[in-house]
Amino acid sequence: MVFEFFQGLDQIEITSGLTLLSLLIGGIIMGFGVIIARTVKLLFTKYYAPKLSQDSAKNLGKLLYFGIIVISFLVFTSTTGVDLSGLLVAGGIFGVVIGFATQSVVSNLISGIFLMVEKPVKQGDSVDLPGLGISGTLLDISTFSARVRQFDGTITRIPNESFFTTNIRSLSSTPVRRSEAIVGIAYKEDIDGAISVMGKAIRKEMPYALILPKPDFRINELADSSVNIEVLVWHPREDWDQVSPKLLKVLKNALDEAGIEIPFPQRVVWKAND
Amino acid sequence: MTEINSDYTNYGIYDITDSIDLSFPNTEIKFRNIGTNVFSYFRRDSEDNTIEKMIPTKNNKIRIEVAPIRPINHPSHRTSYIYLELETPIFLSENSQAKIFARCPIEIGIFLIDGENKNSLDFFTCDPINSRFGLYGTPESGTLCKYAKSEIVESYDDSKPYINATMEINFGNELSRGQSISKIIFPVTENSIYYDDSKAIYDSIDAVLKKKLTIETLDISSRNISTDWTKSPDYERKELVKRLNMGVD
Numbered sequence: 045m046v047f048e049f050f051q052g053l054d055q056i057e058i059t060s061g062l063t064l065l066s067l068l069i070g071g072i073i074m075g076f077g078v079i080i081a082r083t084v085k086l087l088f089t090k091y092y093a094p095k096l097s098q099d100s101a102k103n104l105g106k107l108l109y110f111g112i113i114v115i116s117f118l119v120f121t122s123t124t125g126v127d128l129s130g131l132l133v134a135g136g137i138f139g140v141v142i143g144f145a146t147q148s149v150v151s152n153l154i155s156g157i158f159l160m161v162e163k164p165v166k167q168g169d170s171v172d173l174p175g176l177g178i179s180g181t182l183l184d185i186s187t188f189s190a191r192v193r194q195f196d197g198t199i200t201r202i203p204n205e206s207f208f209t210t211n212i213r214s215l216s217s218t219p220v221r222r223s224e225a226i227v228g229i230a231y232k233e234d235i236d237g238a239i240s241v242m243g244k245a246i247r248k249e250m251p252y253a254l255i256l257p258k259p260d261f262r263i264n265e266l267a268d269s270s271v272n273i274e275v276l277v278w279h280p281r282e283d284w285d286q287v288s289p290k291l292l293k294v295l296k297n298a299l300d301e302a303g304i305e306i307p308f309p310q311r312v313v314w315k316a317n318d
Numbered sequence: 319m320t321e322i323n324s325d326y327t328n329y330g331i332y333d334i335t336d337s338i339d340l341s342f343p344n345t346e347i348k349f350r351n352i353g354t355n356v357f358s359y360f361r362r363d364s365e366d367n368t369i370e371k372m373i374p375t376k377n378n379k380i381r382i383e384v385a386p387i388r389p390i391n392h393p394s395h396r397t398s399y400i401y402l403e404l405e406t407p408i409f410l411s412e413n414s415q416a417k418i419f420a421r422c423p424i425e426i427g428i429f430l431i432d433g434e435n436k437n438s439l440d441f442f443t444c445d446p447i448n449s450r451f452g453l454y455g456t457p458e459s460g461t462l463c464k465y466a467k468s469e470i471v472e473s474y475d476d477s478k479p480y481i482n483a484t485m486e487i488n489f490g491n492e493l494s495r496g497q498s499i500s501k502i503i504f505p506v507t508e509n510s511i512y513y514d515d516s517k518a519i520y521d522s523i524d525a526v527l528k529k530k531l532t533i534e535t536l537d538i539s540s541r542n543i544s545t546d547w548t549k550s551p552d553y554e555r556k557e558l559v560k561r562l563n564m565g566v567d
Contacts, residue, residue, distance in 0.1 A: 219453065251449065
C-alpha cells in the first residue's frame with residue numbers, strides 16, 4: 045500500500061527529472077539538516093562556547109549552523125538531480141544587478157568578517173572611535189553592524205564598514221590608563237612647593253591613583269598669567285571616572301588650602317606717555 | 319602611622335544578643351538589636367564615610383567573626399597581586415639562602431556566621447592612606463598590584479595589629495653571582511591568613527633567584543604554614559591567577 049503510494053509519487057513529474065517523490069526525499073533531507081544544525085549549535089553553545097570569547101562563540105555557532113544547512117542543500121540538490129545551471133546563468137545576470145544595488149551591504153559583510161578575524165577589539169571592551177565621535181562599550185560585532193553602548197547609556201549601531209575603516213582607540217586593553225590636568229600657578233609661587241602640595245593631595249584623596257608609576261608633574265608652559273603645570277596620574281583602567289573628573293577639583297582645593305595662587309588672566313597696559 | 323592601643327577589639331567570634339561596639343584604629347562599628355529578629359550594622363571610618371545595613375535573623379541573636387583578610391578589597395577589588403617593596407633590599411650572595419619576616423598589609427573583614435557558612439558582611443582598612451595600587455611592569459603589559467612598603471622584622475610576633483600581618487619569606491639564590499632583591503610580587507590569594515587576638519600572620523612564600531634558559535628570574539611560590547592560630551575565612555571570589563615571572567633588577 046505504502047510502496048504503491050511512493051511509486052505513484054515517483055511518477056508525478058514536476059519538471060524534467062524532478063518528481064514529487066524526489067522532492068519529498070529532498071524535503072526530508074533538508075528537515076534532517078535543519079534538525080542536525082540546531083542540535084550541533086545547541087551542543088556547541090552548551091559545551092564549547094563557554095570556553096571561547098563571546099563574539100568568537102557567537103560567530104562560530106552561526107558558521108556551524110549555516111554550514112550544515114548549506115551542506116544539506118547541496119545533498120538535496122544532488123539527490124533530487126535538480127539542474128541548477130540554468131538558475132546560475134539567470135542568477136549571474138541577476139547577481140550583477142543585485143551586486144550593484146547591495147554593494148554597501150556586501151561591504152559591511154566583508155568588513156564584519158575581517159573584524160571577526162582581526163579582532164581589533166572584543167565584546168565588552170571600552171572603545172573610542174574619534175572619527176565617528178563615538179565612545180562607549182562594544183556590545184557586539186554581528187554580520188553587518190557593530191553596536192556600541194555610549195557612556196550616556198544610548199546604543200549606537202555602526203555599519204561594519206565604518207567601524208573597520210575608522211581609527212579604533214581601545215580604552216581597556218591595557219591594565220592602567222593615564223589622566224591629565226593642567227593647573228596654572230602664579231609666577232611668584234614656589235613651583236616645587238606647589239608640586240609637593242599637589243602630590244600629597246593626590247596621595248591622600250585619590251585612592252585609585254597609582255603610587256607606581258607615581259604622579260608626574262611637568263612644567264607645561266610659561267603662560268601669560270601663570271606657570272602651567274601638567275599633572276599626569278595613572279590609575280586602573282576601570283577607574284577613569286574616579287580620577288579624571290575629580291583631579292582638577294582635588295588639585296585646586298589643595299592649592300587653595302596651601303595659599304598658592306591660581307591667577308586670573310592678567311594684562312599689563314602701558315600708556316605711551318608713561 | 320596610627321598608634322595602636324589595647325582598647326581595640328580583638329579578632330575572633332562574637333555572639334551578639336543586644337548591642338555591641340567594636341573599635342579599631344580610625345574605625346568604629348556598632349551592632350544594635352533594633353527589633354524582634356532584626357539587627358543593624360553601622361560603620362564609620364576616619365574620613366567620616368559611613369555604612370549602615372539591616373540584618374534580619376532567624377532568632378534574636380547573631381554570631382559574627384572579625385578576622386584579618388587579604389588586602390585586595392579596598393577601595394575596590396581590581397587585582398589579586400601584591401607588590402611588596404622591601405624598605406631594606408636583601409643581598410644574596412651566590413648559592414645562598416636566607417629567611418626573613420616581613421610585614422604585609424591586611425584588611426579587616428566582618429563575617430556573619432550562619433551554621434557552617436561565613437558570609438562577608440563588610441570589610442575595611444584601618445590604614446586607608448596606604449591602601450593604594452601600583453603597577454609592576456610597563457603600562458602596556460604590566461600587572462596591576464596592591465602596593466605596600468614592607469618592613470623587615472624579627473619574628474611572627476612583630477605584626478602591627480589591624481594594619482598588617484607578618485610573613486615568612488624564604489629567599490634562595492641559584493644564580494652564579496650575588497643579587498639584590500628589593501621587591502616581591504605574588505598572587506596573595508594563594509596565601510591564607512591566621513590570627514590570634516590582634517596579631518596576624520600569612521602563609522609563607524619562597525622566593526628563589528633562578529636562571530630559566532637565558533633569563534634570570536625571581537621565582538615565587540606560596541607555602542602553607544602549620545600554626546595553632548585561627549585561620550581567617552577565605553571568601554574572595556575564586557579566580558585563576560597566573561603565576562608571574564618576575565625579572566631580576
